[in-house]
Each structure stands twice: as C-alpha cells, then as structure tokens.
Amino acid sequence: MTTFKCEGLTKNYGSLRALDSVDLSIEPGRIVGLLGPNGSGKTTLIKIASRLLVPSAGKLEICGMEPSEKTKALVSYLPDRDYLPGWMKVSELVDMYGDFFADFDRERAQKMMDSLSLDGKMLLRKLSKGNKEKVQLILTMSRRAKLYLLDEPIAGVDPAARDYILDTILSNYDEEAVVLISTHLISDVEKVLDEAIFLKQGKVVLHKPVDDVRQETGMSLDGYFREVFKC
C-alpha cells in the first residue's frame, strides 16, 4: 500500500499559499528527500502529515488514512526545532518515549545512546547542539514506524555529526518504511536518497529517483538543484 499520498493538497496562511495543489505518492521502502529553498513549503507539508496543521483543501493520506491519532502511531516525527523539555535527563527521555509509543525499541535506543558515550544522567539542555540533535534523532529512529518525517535533521551540526546522523538513518530504517527527509543540505544527503522531491513556492516541480536525475541531467542532485533554484 502507498505509504504517503497527497492529492490536491493546499495550505493557505491568510493570503499566502504555502502549498499549492500538491500531488505526491511514495511507496514503502523509500528514502526520499524533500528539497527546496527556505519558504518553499517543506515544513508545512511535514506538519500536515504529523497533524499539527490541517490542509485548506485537498487531502493527505498515510497508509490509506487521513492524519489522526491512528496515523500518529505509525509516524515518527522529528521537528526542525528543539521539541523535548530541556530539564529532562537523557534516560528520562528514553523512558518517556517508551511510555508514549508502543513501537519504541528501547534496547535499540539504549544501544545507540551507549555508542555515543552519553551519560544518561545529563540534562538535555546541557548537551551540545550536535549531541542534542543526535539524541532527538535516536529517539525518533528507535520507533518501528511506517513513516519517518525528519525535518532538517542535519541542519546546524558539524560534518562528522551529519555523517553519524545519516548513518543512523540508514542503519535503522525498516525496509518497509518511508523516510522523508527535508533539507537544503543536498550534497550531504544525496547518496542516501532513493528519490528527490523539489518544492518551489508550494508546488512540486520534480519527483524522481536521484539516479535518474543524474543520468538525465549529467549533474549531481545538488548541481541540478542549484540550477533549478538559481536566484
């Protein structure tokens, strides 16, 4: 079954049209890049899928269902900002995820936390930005979800942390799951992507396998992006 599907999906913020009649369909087992400049609608699309926003028109379906508490059980969402309470200890966060999500694999999370050699007694707000991102990603990827929505998972961290994050995504996603990664750091992610979606002013201007883009344009995805979005 199609994991992620949009038909005529539109979102207006007052007179601003953030998403304009978006049609998309993503099959299971794909890692997909949601790419576009700032303000192109990436976060809006992800927020509709995680039911933080409702569409103005059209629809979005996850495994055949419109976003609801049922789909929340299938979707693991990493917001683009700090979303966990800074006063909690890392170990408490693991407990909290275990309490909230039936599909949370505590053992896996613990193993990854250990590999970072993080002290579980550390408060989240005391961690460096890179470690904070890693902890949040570990929690997100330790769920056995059908759809992972990762909003800017590598923004603002150093290249080694980026590698760690991409590695964690590759080694943890389920072969039946979809991983949707929004980013504008394309050269860093392009090797791990199956497909790329380009969003431009709320419209989908490209949705293709990355290797097809390379074959057809003779450019890297990053190079092609720079051409499409030339200022």
Place this chain on the structure above:
Amino acid sequence: MGWNFNDGSPIYLQLCAVIKGKIASGEYAPGSKLQPVRDLALEAGVNPNTVQRAYAELERDGLVNAERTSGRFVTADAEKIKQLRGALSSGFIGEMFKQLQGLGLTNEEIIAAVQNWGYSDK
C-alpha cells in the same frame, strides 16, 4: 562517511565500477561471497536500493551469481574475470590516449612514451 562519488553519473553505476575493480584486482576473490546489501550500503554510505540495483547490474553482466538462500557470490569463472580485466584496461588505455592526444601527441608518440615509461625504473 562512506565512499566518494563523482557528480554527474548515477551512483549505482559508480558502485558497479568500484565493485568491478575489486573483482578484477582479486580483492573480491573468485567465488567469494559478497557483502549483504545492507552492509555495503552502510560501508559506502548509500541507499540500500542503490546497492541492490548495482548488484542486479553485476548479475546481468554475469560477474555475480545470486544463490537463492545464501547470498551473492563473485563468479568463479576465470574467463569472465579475465574479460573484465581486459575491458577495464581498455577503458583506462582509451582514457589515457584521449588525454595525451589532447596534449597534441600522435599515437606513435604515445606508444613510444608508454614503452619508455614501462622500461624505466619508475
């Protein structure tokens, strides 16, 4: 993370090229087992489906055989590997000729230069 890839050509083809090089050089020995898709994906830092596609391509070329339950193996056919080595060498030589012709050398001059190089102590 992982291997380096060039711009402009599909990543699965670049993966194929690297694996072919390893088969030709014997780093991947004839008849030996290839890494599972996921392991190579992690090592190279690429999407598992890309590895899958590269392996499928190598199977089509007869350089890799898939056994239903036990995984994929490098061909044990010495003739196939010899052919592969020949094809890869031709590629390198062709590239070298193109470069040197670009510098204005004639084919005779290139051959003489190659001989010189080969017989010197370098």
